Structures are given as structure tokens and as C-alpha cells.
Amino acid sequence: MKYDVDERGYYGKFGGAYIPEMLYPNVEELRSRYLEIIGKEDFKEEFHDLLKNYVGRPTPLYLAKRLSERYGATIYLKREDLCHTGAHKVNNTIGQILLAKRLGKQKIIAETGAGQHGVATATVCALMGMECIVYMGKVDMERQRPNVERMRILGTKVVPALSGSMTLKDATNEAMRHWINNPTDTHYIIGSVVGPHPYPDMVARFQSVISEEIRKQLQDEIGNPYPDYVFACVGGGSNAAGAFYHFLNEEHVNLVAVEAAGKGVDSGESAATTALGKPGVLHGSKTLLMQTTDGQVIEPYSISAGLDYPGIGPMHAHLFDVGRVQFVSATDDEAMNAGVELSRLEGIIPAIESAHAIAALSQYQFEKDDVVVINLSGRGDKDLETYIRWGKY
Numbered sequence: 001m002k003y004d005v006d007e008r009g010y011y012g013k014f015g016g017a018y019i020p021e022m023l024y025p026n027v028e029e030l031r032s033r034y035l036e037i038i039g040k041e042d043f044k045e046e047f048h049d050l051l052k053n054y055v056g057r058p059t060p061l062y063l064a065k066r067l068s069e070r071y072g073a074t075i076y077l078k079r080e081d082l083c084h085t086g087a088h089k090v091n092n093t094i095g096q097i098l099l100a101k102r103l104g105k106q107k108i109i110a111e112t113g114a115g116q117h118g119v120a121t122a123t124v125c126a127l128m129g130m131e132c133i134v135y136m137g138k139v140d141m142e143r144q145r146p147n148v149e150r151m152r153i154l155g156t157k158v159v160p161a162l163s164g165s166m167t168l169k170d171a172t173n174e175a176m177r178h179w180i181n182n183p184t185d186t187h188y189i190i191g192s193v194v195g196p197h198p199y200p201d202m203v204a205r206f207q208s209v210i211s212e213e214i215r216k217q218l219q220d221e222i223g224n225p226y227p228d229y230v231f232a233c234v235g236g237g238s239n240a241a242g243a244f245y246h247f248l249n250e251e252h253v254n255l256v257a258v259e260a261a262g263k264g265v266d267s268g269e270s271a272a273t274t275a276l277g278k279p280g281v282l283h284g285s286k287t288l289l290m291q292t293t294d295g296q297v298i299e300p301y302s303i304s305a306g307l308d309y310p311g312i313g314p315m316h317a318h319l320f321d322v323g324r325v326q327f328v329s330a331t332d333d334e335a336m337n338a339g340v341e342l343s344r345l346e347g348i349i350p351a352i353e354s355a356h357a358i359a360a361l362s363q364y365q366f367e368k369d370d371v372v373v374i375n376l377s378g379r380g381d382k383d384l385e386t387y388i389r390w391g392k393y
């Protein structure tokens, strides 16, 4: 496959595994075994059984008639918002916990920012009866109280990260430290297509069920597996990677990644990585990230917690670099308006992350019979407070 990762973990000039020496054995164990394990029949069977009976897959591909009319195209919504726990993240955590079991691990650790990946990890740990620790910045724990309590109800121990700005990057450091000290019995579940090789490729493969289903569903629905466009929002890039995966080599399918522009790309409060980022190393891989001229990571900003990340996964950095994926952005206001618009037109309140993908529709001129698929990555229940604070509905 033309856009696939190479043997050394690179997508073009991006990727690799930039890790401290102490972490090498853990990452190497994973690298040397993941393809063999996830390729086995018994793995695939258990994975697909859980996706079907626990997550509720396949998620519908819904023809959004009123939205289609509004934008003058044939628009389908891929309903990842209907997954158990309310978003696509669980596809990946199920895949990784099954892998961890086959590696003989008994414990799971994860880091979380807004808490969505923490909840998806806590969920599968409860399901599998595995001990789980989630590291979370102390500041984030205060901001995201409901998700902290969800994790606790599910039996997970939430440990506050007390260093630095007490947010996501500090939680990541704590999780890394824990993994270095507990290499034999613990697996570290990363929540997006980020981190050292093989994480980006592994997570993309688990999420690729999204585009696998889209192809089948379009074939059944319109007699052709290929849409003209696929839109997805990008934080680290896992729902976009999943929605694009089986279309990457079909160059006639336009792939559109929507970043969070926050208060505006040039406002100083943004998370539009491809517009503002430069190559550098973040969380173990070489990628595009927002940084100062001397390489300090710039704090990102978006109204949506899931898109509030200073980089993108190396696969996306490459797809941007070679021009295979168009990167656009939507501001806080544009996304919030699109969220309310979708609610009014289709009776679906989207996650604010997903609303960014809807907001990008107005930047395109479609033909009436263009088939457009929007990956609706999550539902808006978790964002009610943000909708209320924004208030314009």
C-alpha cells in the first residue's frame, strides 16, 4: 500500500520511535509482535465479535436528507456516535486490550486529557477484568469531573499528574515513567494515531473498520464503494485515519481533514497544526507540531477538548506533506454553529469535535450527485455544558 508505514516505522519523513533507552524493550516487544498477533484468526474473531455485540457495529451509514439539501450534495453520516461509550475511541481500546492479553500482560495504563480515552480504556478494562491506572493532569481532573467519576465507577484508579502545567503532556510523562518501571506485566494503551512506532500504525488498523464498513455500506446502498469525499475532524487523527484508511489508494476519493482553528488560525489560540506546525518530535515520533522557533511546544487551544492537541499523528503529517489529504480548519464559532445546525436538521447533537467536520462543508462547492461521507466521530452528550456556556441556540 502506497501510503503505508515502512519497516522502520516511517511515513515518508515522519514517524519512527524517538524514545528513551529505558523504554526500548517495551516498544520493541510490541513492534516485533503486533502484526503477527492481530493477523491471527482467533484475534480477528474475538475483535469482531466484541465490535459487533459490545460496541454495536457496524454503525449505520445514514443518508442525511435535510443536511444534503442544505449543502447541495448527497451526504451520509457514519454514525460512530452510536458506538458504546459514545465515540470511535472504543474500537482502538478493544483492539489494544486483546493484544495486551495475548502479550501476557495483566495491567493496563493510559493517559488522558479530556478523559474520553480514559473512559474508553476503563471500559474495556472492566470488560476484561484487568487492573487499570489512568494518569490525568490535576488541572484536567478538575475541569473534567464527570469523566473522572465515570472511570472510577468502572473501577479504574485515576492518578493526578502534578508536574508542569498539570495537563495532558504531564500525564503522558507519568504514564511513560510507570511503563518504564513495570515493563513485563503492563501494557500502555495510547488513544490516537500518535506515539512511537508501532502505535500509529496499530491504532490506524484498529480504527480502519470504519472505512471498511463505509465501503460495504456504500456498495449496498448506491452500488459503488467509493464516495467523492470523506470528511473527518483531526485531533491526533485516529477517527480520520480510520475513515480514510481503505480509500487512501483510491486517488479519486477526496479526503478532507478538519483541524480546530480555535479563535482563528492566526489568533494565537488555535490547534490548527498543519497551518501552524513545523517538523519536530512529539510523544515519541517525528511529526508536525506547533512550536516556538526554539522548539518549545506551544499550548494549543480549541473549544473542543478532543482536538486540543499541539500535533497530529505522523501518518497525517505525511498525507499532508504529499498532498493526499486536504487539510482545512473550522473555528470554535463555526463548529458550534454547525453543531446546532446538525441538531436542528437531523435531530443529532454531535460531539463538538465532530461538529468541526460538519462546519467544513460550507468551504466546498459540491455537485448535486456528489457522494459525501462525514465521519460523525462522537455524540454531544459529553459537551452539553459547552453548548450551554456558548448559548447561541
Ligand SMILES: *Cc1c(COP(=O)(O)O)cnc(C)c1O
Pocket (backbone or CB within 6 Å): 087, 088, 089, 116, 117, 191, 192, 193, 233, 234, 235, 236, 237, 238, 239, 240, 306, 307, 351, 353, 354, 377, 378, 379
Ligand atoms: C478524542 C476524540 C476526537 C479526536 O481524536 P482523534 O484521534 O483525532 O480521532 C474526535 N472526536 C471525538 C468524539 C473524540 O472523542
